[in-house]
Amino acid sequence: MKDETLAIHAGFKSDASTKAVAVPIYQTVAYEFDDAQHAADLFNLEVEGNIYSRIMNPTVGVLEQRSAELEQGIAGLCVSAGSAAINYAILNIAEAGNNIVSVPLLYGGTYTLFKHMLPKLGIDVRLAEDDSVEAMEKLIDDKTTAVFCESIGNPAGNIVDLEALAEMAHAHGVPLIVDNTVATPALIKPIAWGADVVINSLTKYMGGHGNSLGGVIVDSGEFPWAKHAKKFHMLTEPESSYHGVVYTEALGAAAYIGRARTVALRNTGSTLSPMNAFMILQGLSTLPLRMERHCDNAMAVAKHLSEHKQVEWVSYGGLPDSPYFELAEKYTNGKPSALLTFGIKGGFDAGVKFYDALELFLRLVNIGDVKSLAAHPASTTHRQLSEDELKSAGVTPDMIRLCVGIEHIDDILADIDQALAVATS
Numbered sequence: 054m055k056d057e058t059l060a061i062h063a064g065f066k067s068d069a070s071t072k073a074v075a076v077p078i079y080q081t082v083a084y085e086f087d088d089a090q091h092a093a094d095l096f097n098l099e100v101e102g103n104i105y106s107r108i109m110n111p112t113v114g115v116l117e118q119r120s121a122e123l124e125q126g127i128a129g130l131c132v133s134a135g136s137a138a139i140n141y142a143i144l145n146i147a148e149a150g151n152n153i154v155s156v157p158l159l160y161g162g163t164y165t166l167f168k169h170m171l172p173k174l175g176i177d178v179r180l181a182e183d184d185s186v187e188a189m190e191k192l193i194d195d196k197t198t199a200v201f202c203e204s205i206g207n208p209a210g211n212i213v214d215l216e217a218l219a220e221m222a223h224a225h226g227v228p229l230i231v232d233n234t235v236a237t238p239a240l241i242k243p244i245a246w247g248a249d250v251v252i253n254s255l256t257k258y259m260g261g262h263g264n265s266l267g268g269v270i271v272d273s274g275e276f277p278w279a280k281h282a283k284k285f286h287m288l289t290e291p292e293s294s295y296h297g298v299v300y301t302e303a304l305g306a307a308a309y310i311g312r313a314r315t316v317a318l319r320n321t322g323s324t325l326s327p328m329n330a331f332m333i334l335q336g337l338s339t340l341p342l343r344m345e346r347h348c349d350n351a352m353a354v355a356k357h358l359s360e361h362k363q364v365e366w367v368s369y370g371g372l373p374d375s376p377y378f379e380l381a382e383k384y385t386n387g388k389p390s391a392l393l394t395f396g397i398k399g400g401f402d403a404g405v406k407f408y409d410a411l412e413l414f415l416r417l418v419n420i421g422d423v424k425s426l427a428a429h430p431a432s433t434t435h436r437q438l439s440e441d442e443l444k445s446a447g448v449t450p451d452m453i454r455l456c457v458g459i460e461h462i463d464d465i466l467a468d469i470d471q472a473l474a475v476a477t478s
Contacts, residue, residue: 056123056239057341064118078331079111096296098303098311108319112327116334120259120269123238123340124251127274128310130318131267131330135234135254136162137323138268142230142252145313146285147198149175154192155201156184158209158447161430163232165437167201186217193225198284200227204243205235205370205390207420208430208454209447212370212377212389219247226284228276234258235392235420239344240385249276250309255325257421258390261336261343265329270313274306288312294320343423346459347391353462354455354469358395363477365451369393391458392420394430396451397476404429404451407476413460413468425458425465 054062067074084103086092094100103109117129132138147153155167157180167178177196181188189200200222202213215231222229228249233241237258243251253259255267279301282289288308291297295315300308318324348371355369370381370389381389397403408416414427430448438448457465 054122059119059122060340061338063122064115076112076115076331076334078327079106080327081110082106098298098315106327107322107324108314110325110327110330112334113325113330116255116267116325116330116337117269119334119337120238120253120255121271124233124253124271125238125242125244125273126251126271128307129269129271130310130313131255131269131325132318133268133323133325134266135232135252135256135268136166138252138254138270139163139232140166141313141317141323142250142270143171143176143199143201144174144317145309146228146287147171147176148287151175151196151198152177152179152194153199153201154179154181154189154197156189156203156206156211156213157181158184158206158211159203160207160232160234161438163203164442168442184211184213186214186221189218190221190225193222193227195284197225197227199230201230201232203232203235204241204384205392206447207235207392208394208428208452210235210368210370210377210389210392210394211447212380212384214380215241215243215246215248215384219249223247226281235390236385237340237344237390239341240348240388240390244271244273244275246384249273254421255333255337256419258344258347259337259340259421260333261340261421261423262332263419263422263424265332267325267329267333270310272307272310272313276309278308292316343459344390347457348388350459350462350465351391351393351457352388354457354465355393357466357469358393361473363398363473365396365398367393367395392454392456394452394454396449396453397473399477401450403476404453407472408453410472410475411468412471413464414455414472420454420456422456423459425460425468426456428454428456430454 095102113131117131121129179192219229230250231243231248232252234254251271253269278285278288288300300312304311358364359367370377414425431450
């Protein structure tokens with residue numbers, strides 16, 4: 054099926070008992086077992102079924118399957134937020150003494166997790182000098198358990214060469230983990246380019262309406278964990294926290310996502326609520342349509358800003374002068390989502406005036422809403438970073454981040470023009 058169909062139908066036909074065609078909200082904590090043996094079989098991962106809503110829920114399950122099919126993966130795991138998805142994706146295969154290698158241009162929350170939190174758990178995160186394959190490859194050693202990137206960076210808008218990164222990571226026997234939040238599977242399918250694990254913040258474009266937090270991890274089912282058994286012993290040897298199950302034996306290709314559910318989620322509980330899953334499903338059904346309008350509007354805004362005499366610079370991969378233009382053509386057919394950044398002549402002060410003068414654009418720190426949004430990353434999403442860390446993350450003091458919505462383009466451009474007039478008056 055095509056994305057437009059999967060976004061509406063994947064994972065659910067109609068309720069078996071009531072014949073309801075809308076996905077039901079299963080607002081329940083627990084599920085009844087048929088008998089003692091049924092309970093044992095469920096806990097032993099020998100049969101499918103529900104145990105407890107911290108671990109799985111039928112409403113959430115539809116969202117997991119729909120997300121997995123859109124990303125062309127074998128299975129998905131929904132959690133409470135995109136940040137929880139990133140944390141679990143790493144902790145599932147990394148422990149004290151291991152390291153992961155990452156691109157340097159990252160979302161602020163991810164940068165903080167990598168730079169300050171994971172190292173306190175004994176996991177070294179090595180940020181490359183840039184997002185090239187060469188810069189990342191030289192940081193890999195026998196303790197590396199993952200290579201990490203964002204398909205399109207937030208807020209820098211950088212685009213990585215997923216195919217080349219995957220080939221390099223696999224040559225060293227490690228998986229490629231990709232945060233696909235900005236692109237979504239409607240624009241880029243990282244698994245098709247060789248990625249092994251894909252993350253999406255469902256809060257953003259996937260849900261698309263700014264009403265519900267959520268995150269999802271999708272497992273490609275392709276990485277040969279057993280081939281690298283010593284490095285990934287948490288999947289290939291008995292799991293002490295789950296009565297000695299060996300995930301590669303019990304779940305085969307779904308070993309990674311199975312462990313994430315029964316170890317990380319089961320024991321630390323970053324659970325997505327059924328209500329949030331239901332709300333996200335409503336948004337997800339229009340994802341392909343929305344992304345078309347988002348991208349068309351973003352391109353128009355980027356071209357408009359690049360031709361404006363009061364604008365110092367514009368960064369958007371869809372513009373021919375962007376260093377990411379060729380990668381945008383390869384991976385997104387020239388439409389690299391709706392996130393762009395720019396700077397106004399006059400620097401920080403002019404940027405603040407512009408930001409304060411916006412009327413249609415909402416001043417907040419979310420992205421991926423149907424509404425047009427604006428942020429000043431240096432004072433909000435990346436505020437906790439030092440000057441050197443801001444530079445490493447690709448954030449300049451004058452940077453304005455626009456997440457272009459799906460309103461009429463004339464209204465969007467009118468708001469930008471009036472705010473620019475105020476900023477340079």
